[in-house]
Amino acid sequence: MIYKDLRGFIKQVDDLGALRRIGGADQRYELGGITEVAAGTADCPAILFDRIKGIKPGFRVFTNATTTPQRAALALGIDPALSPLDALKAWMKKRETLKALKPAEVSKAAFLENSMRGKTVDMTRLPAPYWHRKDGGPFIGSGAIVVMRDPDGGWINASIYRVQVHGRNKVTVQFDHPGRHGAVIAKKYWDKGKPCPVAVVCGQDPSLFVAGFEYLPDGQSEFDFAGAIKGAPLEVLPGPVTGLPLPANSEIVLEGELLPANKTMQPEGPFGEFTGYYANEARPCPVMRVGAIHHRDDPILLGSPPMKPPRFHFGLPxxxxxxxxxxxxxxxxxxxxxxxxxxxxxxxxxxxxxxxxxxxxxxxxxxxxxxxxxxxxxxxxxxxxxxxxxxxxxxxxxxxxxxxxxxxxxxxxxxxxxxxxxxxxxxxxxxxxxxxxxxxxxxxxxxxFPPTSALTADEARGIEAKWGAAILGRAPPSRPKPSRPKPSRPKPSRPKPSRPKRRLAKRGKA
Ligand SMILES: Cc1cc2nc3c(=O)[nH]c(=O)nc-3n(C[C@H](O)[C@H](O)[C@H](O)COP(=O)(O)O)c2cc1C
Ligand SMILES: [Mn+2]
CATH class of the missing domain: 3.40.1670.10 (UbiD C-terminal domain-like)
Structure with missing residues (x-):
């Protein structure tokens, strides 16, 4: 069963035994540091941060969501037990047959459980992390979806552009180049002397994260692609401030306007890139004035900071x-x-x-x-x-x-x-x-050419099936339980039925 929303996905990750919960970390560099160290370990666990220093307990941050092939498969609705290469192939096949599904409008949205409007808007109440030491500020959007409506076609673009926090009601949205759909759409409003209505969706479901970085042609909405991945239309509700359709089960939503770039710009960045380096100094960037912040009770921010390779935001290349x-x-x-x-x-x-x-x-x-x-x-x-x-x-x-x-x-x-x-x-x-x-x-x-002495992949699998438990130092299932549990290998606190078998051969990570 494919997850319903981010919470549903986190539950599935937990069931796989791949979730770690961390309390008490600092927004400044610790969330980023812990995420990077975790992503560098062999298991590369997903992390759910709570009780973040200086932030109201319950406001959480989720990182390393889809950084392993296994969790990437889960996000795509593909069997997480497949080998990485088979999962990639399965996605290639699934993608070829995907049919765009328009979102369905609903009348209730979880993200409206709490709202700050007008003067009460305060971005500093949200746990926007300072991911890397030399970053120019905190980023609420590292994997967040920026939603806009094309004024000509009326279609909705919903892609990932990073969003830096600059004040209680001020953030910036960074387009890598003027060809980004978001940049093209914003310019259409600005050319008429108008600000561009915009929403930033944080803590969306992972199908939307995947859709958000697909190269889709203009006119084609990422919302429809997300629906296609899940095999069910995305549920949306028109935002009370912008009227933009917003995924109803999102955790946190900002609504507001992207101000004309010729009038208001703000130095943005620098921000550590996925190459493991900084690419630029701070540069002027369009400003979004935040008119409303909506969030679910105990909301979860989806964080996807770039990190030094081989760590990457997605486990399947x-x-x-x-x-x-x-x-x-x-x-x-x-x-x-x-x-x-x-x-x-x-x-x-x-x-x-x-x-x-x-x-x-x-x-x-x-x-x-x-x-x-x-x-x-x-x-x-x-x-x-x-x-x-x-x-x-x-x-x-x-x-x-x-x-x-x-x-x-x-x-x-x-x-x-x-x-x-x-x-x-x-x-x-x-x-x-x-x-x-x-x-x-x-x-x-x-x-x-000299013949290889190595096992073929099939032979290795055969050995794994027959002798794997002995090699890993685990009792095979048929043997009676030892009378005393070994202290060095604590048993999991509850059964994890769907966890795929650990492979003997260590897999390369993307
Ligand atoms: C984690 C992540 C962060 C990204 N950050 C940015 C960004 O800050 N600016 C940008 O222009 N593209 C960024 N991208 C790439 C775009 O989201 C991606 O190319 C997308 O397909 C562009 O959509 P568009 O064609 O609707 O403009 C990011 C992608 C990912 C996965
Ligand atoms: Mn697009």
Whole structure:
């Protein structure tokens, strides 16, 4: 069953044994620090913060929501027990058949349980975290959805743009570039000398988080896409201040106006980026005047701060799925997997080699479509592209650097790239070079290549099924319970039926 709202999702995460509750952390740097350290551990748990210092108890912050392949699958309505690569493939297939579903208007909304209006609006009552030490301020929106209505078509755009808090009723909304739908829509109001009605939805359901960073064409609402993921229309209620349709089960909603950028701007940022660096100094940014704050009782803010890679806000590398589709569309056959590591900065393609040049063909297409990625690796089909250790084994044993590494220059990156010098950026350069590593057995003598002594994936699974408990130091299910519980392995306080089996082989994380 797919979750109903963020609370429903958190309950499912808890049932998987993947939730940690933390009380007493500080809004300044501790929420961010704890989130980053947790995301760097092997289990990468989701965290629910409560009793945040200086904030009314009950106001909570939820982080690392979908940072593992397992929880990302859960968010997409895909079986969380699938292997990471199978889950990615299942999403690729599901996405191809998704049908947009318009939201359904309802007459009651949970987010209206509490409201601050006009003079009583006070952003400082909400737990907006200072995520990283050198951030320019607290951010209420790191994974929040910014909702606007296109004045021409009347369609609703609902995407993720970061939102910084500057005062009791003042926040900024940051568009990476003027092509963002939010920027295009706001400009239409501003060009007529009017402010743009806007709402910021914090603590939305994860299907909306996923929809919020999909590249959808203009005219297509992220709300409809979220409905498609869930297989049920999103329930919305017109906001009392803006009339914008707002997801009824959201935790926190800000309503207000985005003021014309030629009149009011506010220095915004800097903000730690997903590359693990700061990309810019503070820069002027459009201001939203907050006319109302609505929230549920004991609301939960969904926080999705960028962190040093390989930590990433989503556990399945979506762009790898689109590169996989692009390879297939381009006629590259026998692709058995595509995955991205280091927060999508490295792409790996696994193929069953059929002809000389097959690996290079796959590598070139993957390189062309690897946003910001300097490293593309092509591996054989016996290597799991989602397992970085496996990939590096192939790189160090099947690739002769002098023969099997190519460099493509002036390729797709972005202004966020920390390795492009300032002078070049000032001159408009946002491209970099990419290395394509063919870590495959050389085609001409692949049959004579030394055979591997490693278990096949099937053999390893067989061993896991038969001997896994013994290897992990757990009693197999058939054996009688030991009379005394071992102190070093405390039993979980309650049964966790749907928790997938722990794998022996450590999986690479996106
Ligand atoms: C966690 C997260 C944070 C993001 N922050 C921003 C941001 O601050 N500004 C921005 O322009 N895009 C940001 N993005 C990317 C956009 O949400 C994404 O490209 C989206 O598809 C843009 O939607 P649009 O086509 O409706 O403008 C972020 C994405 C994620 C997942
Ligand atoms: Mn859009």
């Amino acid at each position: 979506f762009r790898a799925a689109s590169i996989w589709s692009q390879l297939e569309m381009a006629g590259v056959s026998d692709v058995v997997g595509v995955w991205q590591h280091v927060a999508q900065l490295m792409t790996v393609v696994a193929i069953r080699q059929r002809y000389a040049g097959h690996a290079k063909r796959a590598g070139l297409i993957a390189a062309a479509n690897s946003y910001m990625g300097r490293l593309v690796v092509v591996v054989d089909d016996d290597v799991d592209p989602s397992n970085l250790a496996d990939v590096m084994w192939a790189v160090t044993t099947r690739c002769e650097p002098a023969e099997q590494i190519d460099i493509v220059r002036n390729a797709w990156s972005s202004a966020l790239d920390p390795r492009i010098p300032d002078e070049a950026k000032a001159a408009g350069v946002t491209s970099h070079s990419k290395a394509i590593i063919e870590a495959v057995r050389p085609f001409g003598w692949r049959e004579r």
